[in-house]
Amino acid sequence: MRAIGYLLPLLLACGRPAASVSPAVELPNIVLIFTDDMGYADIGAYGGDHVTTPHLDALAEEGVRFTDFRVAQAVCTASRAALMTGCYPNRVGLRGALDHTAKAGLAPEEVTVAEVLKAEGYRTAMVGKWHLGHFPPYLPTNQGFDSYLGIPYSHDMWGGHPQEWAQTYFPARVPLLRDTMLLDSLSDFTQLNRLYNQTAVKVIDEHDPAGGPLFLYLAHSLPHVPLAEDPDYLDPTGQGLYADVISEIDAGVGEIRDKLTAKGMAENTLIIFSSDNGPWLSYGDHAGRTPFREGKATSFEGGVRVPLITHWPGHTPAGKVSVANLMTIDVLPSLAKLVDAPLPDRTLDGHERLDDFLGISAGPSPEPYAIYWLDDLQAVVSADGRFKLHLPHRYSTLGDQSPATGGMPVKYRQDSIGLALFNLREDPGEAKNLADRHPDIVRDLTAFSVRKGAELQ
Template sequence: MIFHKMSLKMLRLVSAAVLCLGFYLLTAFQSEKPPAKTPNIVLFFIDDLGYGDLSVNGALGYTTPNLDKMAFEGTRFTNFMAAQAVCSASRAALLTGCYPNRLGISGAFGPSSPIGLNPEEETIAELVKAQGYATGIFGKWHLGSQEQFLPLQQGFDEYYGVPYSHDMWPLHPWQETSKYPPLHWIDGNKQGKEIKTLDDASELTPVITEHAISFIRKNKSKPFFLYVPHPLPHVPLAASAKFKGKSGRGIFGDVMMELDWSVGEIMKELKTQGLDKNTLVIFTSDNGPWLNYGDHAGSAGGFREGKGTSFEGGQREPCIMRWPGVVPAGRVSNKLLSTIDILPTIAKLTGAKLPKAKIDGIEFVNLLKGDDSTTPRESFLYYYRQNNLEAVRKNDWKLIFEHPGRTYEGSLPGKNGQPGLIPEDHLFPKALYHLTRDPGERNNVLEQNPEIITELEKIAEAAREDLGDDLQQKKGKNVRVAGRVEKK
């Protein structure tokens, strides 16, 4: 009898345990989240934004609360390099994952330039479109204004923006009578409304923002790649009535407040559409500030020189990446990265195939997701002008080769939208800098480190074999040709 009672008691306990375990397994199974879809991608590429132009990086006279919030909710990459410190070259690199001189591209294309990004090159848009992504660009293109080079021929489904820098118009400040043609908005492949005045230019940021939001709404049910290359704060500066006169930094601060608003509105729309947690947002810039514009220019944040130079002020850019639950929040990474690394990273995240032709970018998915033990990139090449190898870097060591170039130092900056005059052929001597101890590139330690010089010069020689070097009259073995419209 006692045995029978114990058996029944034991049976009840076992039954209860089995029921609990079954309930637990059923609950766990039901609550298990389905596999995450490939992420949407939103890529902001701001024009002439300096490292010090965000309040999270120390900007004064205005705040950028939406970008500061994005940094708090994501990762800030503080050692992030534009591929070159000039418009067209930098944009070509971003979209193809290549050093721009590999593509035969340099400088900033003018309105009548017969050169553009070769349609044979594969862009981020083309790679993800093959994976079923909708693709849109709203803002500044500057990779060829001839129709065959425009975004719809380079993998984008939609385009609304300006074809090149908005100072390339009849009101250019360097010329009393400009030879530039009228500047128009481009809608797809068609010419739209003319931008005639600064009042017209004040519509740039809000109109681009409206189109970007509309694109998100239209494509909320499928994955998308949204590219937002804002034309401002490139001169001439213009802000809408909502922001004009609102900052303590004049028109430049007003423009920055409006750009921050734009980022905030687009981020808000992602949340409204329930897309926030499955979207990787990237924010960075094409090159450093155009410092000779003085009060109409940004800040390099203490780095040397600015736009159009291969010093850190020209190429080190603010960079924030955010993807809730995937990219660690509130994190700062000092690992060396570049805009050319974005294409292979997006390709891996979306399952897209890499371009058939050689690229220079290195994917950093593990680093992006928080694995700080990885170091995807150890070296970087600083090319400028047509194909001048001006510097090379490995980890924290940077070797500058003797070269002629732009310098802002020793010249008074301009004021009220007029540029100050600066030398373009200052001769920079050969120099070695340790960027951890000397991020401002002020202390030349060339003579103290012969073994480092030898190591960096090996990197330079390999680069010259691959990509060439005009300074040494050397042609590269693996340089491709840019697109060209033949004159009739």
């Protein structure tokens, strides 16, 4: 198996000079960190006692920690499409997770948050997992980013997959790209966290603040399986492999903040930290944790509710815990408001919620949120975040099976749920169906689902 350690010095020396743009006075730098399959409880500040996350805990203590942030669909590609475009993934034609056989991706005519910011003079850089199409027209440098280093889809889409069917379906290696150029093909991921962290730090180090603000999007491939840690990067936590992987991601947050401070950029940088969906529970001790029902690939809270921390000195109140009802589709219109940029001339599903993201206010949303799984609109969250209506659907669950160990997943079972209404404030575990007690709420949320479903059909 080929490691990427020999590439680190070369890759970190290949930074490009800052673009020549007019200085954008007072506009903040923006660092958006998005992990993969990280559970709601995989941070100490969110109650995680199975991990050690001092840098994320400090970020939450000095910024705002959100309790009610959701993704639009609990899987890789769809979740990222919503984050990048401000649209439900179904609106932009992306559902589920693209693999190496996909011929399409995020259409070039869609407008990404990077394109919105770049038009306002931002230098834009991406590091990590893209997963919105692996052919050149769909890659980050053709979607508003000045530079890119990372892999184009999930790193479990390779021949070393633990399941036999996947070993022949996927290629032997995963491509590592700089911009649109193939740098290497990877089959060993032990240094992936380290590579991403150090590349992100290098981007910041080479950024010239006089040339305009920086937008850095760091999308970690992990803790998505296969888990891999670098013994030469950090000392083991003593809490197991999953905790060690989380520790590497946490260390990167510290390294980024240290570099921002050294560059004199920290006081004017907004950091946003979140995850693409909840934990992939079928992987047992190689998966994260959530206090909610179910996990990745479902529309229950365990799949769609994820951690969110925002931090901007002098703008986000330190130590605040916000119950603002927010979704990834709100990121683009909110950042557009932050930099006084016009919204894309397209239909967006998200809304401008800047004050909510900064912890100044806490909603409600202008309208309910729809939650899809693939083409199926399965649930609706009320605008105030109090109620959630599940429409009848089938879903994957572990049931009463013993948890998986050692990286080999157990097989999901299929179950179903009928029309069900839950009070998320009192019952975040979605256990007590209140549909019979609140027919008016069921009626209103059902009506929204019909309208939205017809619009996105």
